[in-house]
Amino acid sequence: MLWRVRTTLPDRPGALAVLAEHCGRAGVNILGLQIFPGIEAVTDELVLSTPAGWGASGTAHLVERAGGRNVVVQPCTEAALGDQPTRYVQAARTILASPMSFPEVLAVLFDAEADPVDPDGPPQDVMELTVGGVQVQVRRTAAFTATEHARGSALADLVSDVLQRTRTDSAIAVSPGRRLGGGTTPEHVVDGDSISAVVDGVVVGLATVQASLADDPAARPVVLRVDPAWQRRGIGTRLLVDVARLAHSRGAQEIVLTTRSDNQAVLPMVLAAGMRGRIRLAGDVLTVRVPVRDLRPLPAA
Template sequence: MLWRVRTTLPDRPGALAVLALNCGEAGVNILGLQIFPGIEAVTDELVLRTPEDWGVAEIAQLIELSGGLSVVSAPCTEAALTDQPTRYVQAARSILAQPASFPEIVAMLFDAEADPAPGSDGPEQDVMDMTVGDVQVQVRRTAPFTATEHARGSAMADLVSDVLERGRDQVMTPTLGRRVGGGSTPEYSVEGDHVSAMIDGTAVGLAVVRPAQGDDPDVRPVTLRVDPAWQRRGIGTRLLTDAARLAHTMGATEIVLTTRADNQAVLPMVLAAGLRGRIRMAADVLTVRVPVRELKPLPR
């Protein structure tokens, strides 16, 4: 069975040799090794092939016997053996080709995990923040992010910001209110808890501010949908902006949108809206949180 394991070893000669010796004696094969240097300690990521009946406890015992601390392990596939520089080059190429895919790509690149269920006793997760324009992108996982990974994530975010800035007219959502297909100009109306986008009397988009859930009455979930035939025309951006203002009118301080991790419309939409959003990636779920307390209220 294959495992991806992270541990911190003391930065002294022979530390890896002790680990390799103990692995060999236990019948564990080290198939991959990535080293993240530190000042007093070194973080090592290993791909191990263990006996089939081994689990997290056996791996932790072996690593700790070898002097390792902060052991985090999880099952993996042979994809974990991909050359790391190659992974980053491929990720950069994908981002250059489609900057809007940045949240999804970095989530896979840094092995983002699902958020623990509220109230669960799961291990605390570490967070990496990356900034694209005014939008903060977060990925989370149990294994702490190293200084090297923070630097790589920041460089990736800078790459996206540069690409978006250079090709803003092509990449970003069109100007709000511009004429779209057929020479029509969308009309937006507010009724109760929702904002509608209408073209020639037909609804092509809808944003609904939902009742607060959980223990925080100041946070309102928002659902937003644009007819596929009318996407990438600025409608979603306008609906997001109006929904945020409407939520403020209704007493909220923050709105939350949840969608698939591969939804590439989200990053350009939030950037084009000029909102200081926070995009959180967790496994296959993308969550957008936007503070609304400083927005101008939207009359109803």
């Protein structure tokens, strides 16, 4: 059985040797080791191969008897033995190809979860990073080390740079009065809880404020669509700003955008609108929550 073990050892000579001796006597093989240095203590991550019949508690007791503190034991596979620098290079390549995959890649890289867990379960440590103006959180039972925070921040900076280039290259941020091809300026029409972008009498974009969430009355879901033929012209950005103001006028504190995980437009659109938010990726669903309480409410039609 393979186990991934996190433990804090005293920062003194021979501490790791004592752990290795205890493992050897118990017939436990140390197959992998990462060391995260600290000022007063050192965090070690080990991959242990235990004899048949061993469980998580027995493995934890072994490490504790060797002087380990804050021991966290989780089952793992042979994938845990992969070369760590290689994993980070592969993660960077994945993020460069698809910046929206950042939360999921980050969670896999740090053996964490991108979604909140059962509040009645064991307490979890949280790593919070900012990508542009969007907050990304991952969490796990084992505390994140300073080294891992630094690695996560470096990846977040990478994503921010990619998104900034995407934003600049696509020229998605335009002023509300920018004229489109053919000399046409879209008209934005408010009708109840919806805002339409209309060009020559044809609706080319629509944003709608939906009913409040049952578990969060201050949050209002928003549905926003732009005709594919009219995308990348700033229409979605303008609609997002207006629908956020409309939601505020309806009493919302934040809006919630939900889309596919492979939608490459939503995050640049949020950033182009000058907004900040929190992103969560769960399976194939991407959710962005954007506070609107500081926006000027949009007058009703």
